[in-house]
Amino acid sequence: VIMMGQAEHSVVTTCAYCGVGCGFKAEMKGQEVVRMVPWKDGQANRGHSCVKGRFAWGYATHKERVLKPMIRKHITDSWKEVSWDEAINYAASEFRRIQGQFGRDAVGGITSSRCTNEETWLVQKLVRAAFGTNNVDTCARVCHSPTGYGLKQTLGESAGTQTFDSVMHTDVVIVMGANPSSGHPVFASRLKRRLRQGARLIVIDPRRIELVSSPHIKADFHLQVRPGTNTALLSSLAHVIATEGLIDEAFVAERCETKAFNEWRDFVSLPENSPEAMAEITGVPAQAVRGAARLFATGGNGSIYYGLGVTEHSQGSTTVMAIANLAMATGNVGREGVGVNPLRGQNNVQGSCDMGSFPHELPGYRHISDNVVRAQFEADWGVTLQPEPGLRIPNMFEAALGGSFKGLYCQGEDIVQSDPNTQHVAAALAAMECIVVQDLFLNETAKYAHVFLPGSSFLEKDGTFTNAERRISRVRKVMEPKNGKSDWEVTVALSNALGYPMNYRHPREIMEEIARLTPTFSGVSYEKLDKLGSLQWPCNDDAPEGTPIMHIDAFVRGKGKFMITKYVPTDERSTRRFPLLLTTGRILSQYNVGAQTRRTPNVMWHSEDVLEIHPQDAEDRGVKDGDWVGVQSRAGETVLRATLTDRVQPGVVYTTFHFPESGANVVTTDNSDWATNCPEYKVTAVQLTRVSQP
Ligand code: SF4
Numbered sequence: 001v002i003m004m005g006q007a008e009h010s011v012v013t014t015c016a017y018c019g020v021g022c023g024f025k026a027e028m029k030g031q032e033v034v035r036m037v038p039w040k041d042g043q044a045n046r047g048h049s050c051v052k053g054r055f056a057w058g059y060a061t062h063k064e065r066v067l068k069p070m071i072r073k074h075i076t077d078s079w080k081e082v083s084w085d086e087a088i089n090y091a092a093s094e095f096r097r098i099q100g101q102f103g104r105d106a107v108g109g110i111t112s113s114r115c116t117n118e119e120t121w122l123v124q125k126l127v128r129a130a131f132g133t134n135n136v137d138t139c140a141r142v143c144h145s146p147t148g149y150g151l152k153q154t155l156g157e158s159a160g161t162q163t164f165d166s167v168m169h170t171d172v173v174i175v176m177g178a179n180p181s182s183g184h185p186v187f188a189s190r191l192k193r194r195l196r197q198g199a200r201l202i203v204i205d206p207r208r209i210e211l212v213s214s215p216h217i218k219a220d221f222h223l224q225v226r227p228g229t230n231t232a233l234l235s236s237l238a239h240v241i242a243t244e245g246l247i248d249e250a251f252v253a254e255r256c257e258t259k260a261f262n263e264w265r266d267f268v269s270l271p272e273n274s275p276e277a278m279a280e281i282t283g284v285p286a287q288a289v290r291g292a293a294r295l296f297a298t299g300g301n302g303s304i305y306y307g308l309g310v311t312e313h314s315q316g317s318t319t320v321m322a323i324a325n326l327a328m329a330t331g332n333v334g335r336e337g338v339g340v341n342p343l344r345g346q347n348n349v350q351g352s353c354d355m356g357s358f359p360h361e362l363p364g365y366r367h368i369s370d371n372v373v374r375a376q377f378e379a380d381w382g383v384t385l386q387p388e389p390g391l392r393i394p395n396m397f398e399a400a401l402g403g404s405f406k407g408l409y410c411q412g413e414d415i416v417q418s419d420p421n422t423q424h425v426a427a428a429l430a431a432m433e434c435i436v437v438q439d440l441f442l443n444e445t446a447k448y449a450h451v452f453l454p455g456s457s458f459l460e461k462d463g464t465f466t467n468a469e470r471r472i473s474r475v476r477k478v479m480e481p482k483n484g485k486s487d488w489e490v491t492v493a494l495s496n497a498l499g500y501p502m503n504y505r506h507p508r509e510i511m512e513e514i515a516r517l518t519p520t521f522s523g524v525s526y527e528k529l530d531k532l533g534s535l536q537w538p539c540n541d542d543a544p545e546g547t548p549i550m551h552i553d554a555f556v557r558g559k560g561k562f563m564i565t566k567y568v569p570t571d572e573r574s575t576r577r578f579p580l581l582l583t584t585g586r587i588l589s590q591y592n593v594g595a596q597t598r599r600t601p602n603v604m605w606h607s608e609d610v611l612e613i614h615p616q617d618a619e620d621r622g623v624k625d626g627d628w629v630g631v632q633s634r635a636g637e638t639v640l641r642a643t644l645t646d647r648v649q650p651g652v653v654y655t656t657f658h659f660p661e662s663g664a665n666v667v668t669t670d671n672s673d674w675a676t677n678c679p680e681y682k683v684t685a686v687q688l689t690r691v692s693q694p
Contacts, residue, residue, distance in 0.1 A: 007034040011478040014465050015053035016114060016458035017591045019344030020164070020186045021467025022049050023533075026459065026478040033057065033459065033478065043534045044164060044467055050185035051589055052597060059599040060457035060482075065440050067483045070452040075430070079452065084485060084493065091409075091451045092497035094434035095131065098407040106405055107434075108135025108396055111357040112412030113143075113346035115487060116463025116475055118510040120348070120355040121363065122491040122502070123411050127390075129383045130500035134368055134390030135405075138357035139413045140349050141393045142420075145676035146311040147342040148353050148365070150320025154328070155550075156557025158365050159350060161339035162303070163469050163536065163548045167194050169337030171300030175211060176204040176323070177230065177309020177682070178343045182588045184307075184468075187343065191305070192217060200299055202292045204233060205309060206583055207612075207654055208647045221292040224649055226283040227581045227683035231315045232567040233289070234322035236278040238268040240293035241329055247297075248331030256328055256560040264325060264562035281567070283649070297330045301337030308345060309583070312682045314570045317675035322565040333560070334551045344468035346592065351466030354521075354537070355514070359390035364518040380517055383500070393419065394670065394677050397428035407434040409494070411487070412455060414595060416444035420668035420679040421635045438490060443595055453490050454483035461486050462507045464529065466537070470547070472524060473534040570683055571671055574651065578633060578685035580617065582653050582667065590658035598658065609664065611640035612654040613688070618644050623690050630691045631655075633667040633684050639691055653686065 007027035015022040023042025027034045036054055040047035059065075069087030070079040082090075098106050109127040111120045120138070127136035140148070148158035155161070164187050167173070173191065180188035188211075195201055195211075201219040203212050212222045225233045241247060242265050252261055271277060275286035275293075296302045304327055310319050324340055332338035344350050356363035366373040374385050391399060393415070399405035408429075419425050429435060429448035437449040446452055460481040466472045485493075488510065492502040504510050508526045515521050523539040523546075535546040550556065574581060591597045611629060623629055625644045630637055631653075640655055648654050657664040671680035 010037075011476050012039055012474070013458065013476045013478060014347070014473040015049070016347050017052045017596070018184055019346060019349055019468035020044055020184050021347060021465055021471060021473055022053050022186055023473060024049065024053060028478055031479045041533060044469065044471055044473070045186045048186045048189060052591055055600065057459065057600070059440065059596040060459045062599040064442075064599060065482065066442055066452060066454050069454060072450055075448055075450065087451055087453060088490070088493045088497050091434065091436045091453075092494060094450070095407050095409075095498065098433055099131070102404065102406050104131070105133045105135060105390070107131050107407035107409075108133060108137070108391060108405065109409040110393060110411065110413050110415065111136065111138045111352055111355075113139050113349040113352040115348065115352070115412045116461060116507065117348065117351040117355050117466060117472070117514065118463040118507040119411070119487045119491065120352045120357055121510055121514055122488055122495075123409070124356045124363070125381065125502075126409070126491055126495045126498070126500070128385055129381045130495045130498040132383070132386065134359045134386050134388065135396065136357055136390060137359055137393045137396070138352040139346070139418065140353050140357070141677065142312075142418060142679050142681075143308055143345050144311055144342055144349050144353070145678045146316030146320050146673050149317045149675045151324060151340065152365065154321050154324035154561050154563055155333070155340070156555050157550060158353060159470050159550070160341045160468055161333060161550045162341050163471075164190060166336050166339065166549065167191050167303065169301060170194060170199055170303040171337065172200045172202065172296050172302045174202045174204065174296060174302070174304045176304065176306040178305060178307025179205070179209040179585055180305070180343060181210040183345065183586050184343050185588060200295055202296060204230070206649065206652050207585070220295060221288055223284045223288055223292060226281070227583045227652060228313060228570040228572060229282040229567070230310060230313060230319045231322055231565055232278045233282045233284060234319065234326060235268055235273040235565065235567060236275040236282065236286075236289045237293045237296070238322070238326055238329065239273040240275060240290050241297050241326070242268045244294070246294065247329050251331030252329065255334075255555065256562060260562045264564060267564050267566070296326075302327070302330055302332040303338050303341060305341045305343055307343045309585075309682055311673070311678055312680060314671050314673055314680045315568060316673040316678050318565045321563040325562050325565065328560045328562065333555075334549070334553070336549065339549070342468060347467070348465040350468060350470060351464070351472075354466060354518070359392055363514065364520050377517060380513070392677050394672060397425060400428040400431045403431070406432050408432060409436045409438075410445060411438045411491070414439070414443040414445050416447070417665065418592070420665050420681060421670045422666045423636055424670055438487065441595060441599070456481040456483060456485070456487050461488075463488070464511065470536045471534045472529065472537060472539075474526065474529050570680060572669065572680060572683045572685045574685060578687050580651060580653050580686050580688060582631065582633070582655065582684040582686045583682050584655055584657055584664055587656050587658065590656070592658070609640060609656045609658055610643045612643050612645050612648050614646060614648050614650045614652070615644045616650045617653070617688075618642060621688055621690060623688065628691050628693050630689045631667055631686050632689070633669065633686045635669045635684075636666040638664070638666045653688070
């Protein structure tokens with residue numbers, strides 16, 4: 001897969017995997033990649049990379065890529081290769097038939113955080129302008145939607161506050177529900193450098209991640225929280241800060257809403273929120289909580305980095321707000337070395353949210369019911385937009401099962417593998433009449449599709465990605481699309497076939513439209529990106545070269561708002577029938593559901609998902625290292641190979657989700673975050689039984 005030899009030219013582009021957004025030089029010989037070299041001027045990575053970005057691009061030329069459009073009348077029929085025109089016209093006629101028969105809102109679209117900003121913009125535009133509905137959602141629904149909600153409520157903007165470089169100015173770091181060594185390796189190496197220089201570390205995680213204890217790094221505190229009790233733990237940390245006089249009173253008085261702060265302080269000071277009272281719930285000794293709280297509040301610049309172990313819970317949004325509360329209470333927002341920093345999973349999660357892929361928000365996080373904003377889009381797009389929010393992904397599934405949602409355009413997202421409760425998703429898809437999948441491969445979702453539109457890889461496209469630090473970077477075409485059409489051209493063709501004309505000659509013109517209609521992007525252009533390398537939004541007249549650190553003099557919402565974050569237990573608790581709690585994570589060499597990395601030589605590092613189980617729990621069940629175990633939940637059952645380890649505590653088991661056969665999402669339930677419906681992947685009550693090889 002990796003071509004060796006002499007390069008003829010090179011093209012600077014951006015990695016298509018994680019939210020770090022590393023810059024790379026693709027060294028090319030004709031249309032073949034010779035090697036990917038980390039770009040030394042890349043502002044997110046500064047010449048560094050991980051194994052995924054450096055070696056795992058072979059999927060772009062993998063033999064399983066589908067390069068011809070295909071259609072079939074029924075999902076039990078064989079696929080038939082057709083021309084682009086025939087596939088697109090068929091899809092458009094089916095969508096229109098469904099709308100004629102079942103109503104305008106019987107169709108919708110799902111955008112992908114793996115696609116560019118420009119592609120995502122077009123899909124939400126197609127759904128709103130050509131379909132005439134707000135039934136558009138993004139795969140961020142299932143990862144960082146609580147970040148968007150929680151940070152908007154408290155700080156006023158749905159994004160992280162810092163640059164990655166900021167970590168070099170921090171004194172105390174909280175890493176919560178994230179494993180940067182595997183999920184965000186290039187950021188992790190910068191964090192480790194700062195830790196080796198003497199910054200202190202508090203890890204909040206049910207599992208002993210690598211940062212807790214590695215050869216040169218020892219966390220000061222590992223608060224090994226029981227899955228599902230993050231909010232309780234944060235309340236107990238806040239209790240110590242509020243009752244021991246550790247609040248940054250000057251910051252709060254100047255920068256935050258007084259009434260909300262007073263209510264919050266009264267709330268967290270209640271005895272029921274003390275570390276001693278909460279220890280019963282969280283499993284974390286009170287003394288460790290008190291020590292960690294004192295360290296964070298008094299140790300200098302304090303920063304918080306968090307991941308999906310925070311958001312993918314029934315209280316995901318509550319926990320994000322509790323994190324923001326903690327940062328505000330200790331005065332840790334608005335300068336270098338501090339802040340609230342969501343570690344975004346996919347390369348363009350931030351961008352897919354920024355581009356208005358939510359059913360209730362137009363680009364730039366403006367509510368669809370805002371008449372003034374809607375009018376701007378209506379004037380520019382020449383259509384009337386619906387003022388009511390559309391369906392979220394889980395609501396689309398419910399509506400499909402109820403018979404009112406019949407058609408779906410799904411770009412670059414494998415919802416059958418990535419969404420929880422696989423059986424439920426599959427049943428919903430099987431109930432629809434037209435599913436259009438646009439992807440590189442015939443993925444699990446394509447098994448339910450009627451039209452397959454070949455997608456193109458990041459090497460074959462122009463556009464931009466926005467990383468976890470709001471950094472917009474250029475994606476540049478290093479080879480021609482192997483399928484003959486760029487992804488944005490496919491969406492344009494579908495829109496034209498639906499009778500809503502779109503006219504662009506190049507993604508540059510889509511970015512011009514984004515800048516015209518999105519205040520936080522109004523100063524962004526390809527010319528400026530080429531000149532400056534990248535830009536962090538907001539980029540506008542006030543900040544023509546972007547905004548590395550947000551909320552410096554005032555919060556985006558004006559005054560910061562403390563929110564009451566009461567702990568509410570999840571339904572997923574240990575019971576006699578399902579006594580163990582399953583949680584999930586990632587491994588360095590594989591990326592998400594593995595559609596790309598499984599089609600590269602990466603499998604030499606990691607070729608299956610395993611179940612980590614504490615030796616005590618294993619012994620109780622007669623399970624030995626390497627045995628196969630059946631994992632049952634109230635949603636379903638799968639089989640995994642057991643690895644005995646004390647990285648997990650007794651009562652907790654852990655797996656990754658990179659291989660479809662492991663079926664992690666066969667067992668996860670459809671519990672979800674109360675505010676955003678982000679699924680509760682991170683805690684599922686399960687039972688294990690030893691089984692013979694599957
Ligand atoms: Fe960088 Fe992430 Fe790509 Fe690794 S996977 S090279 S850390 S963007």
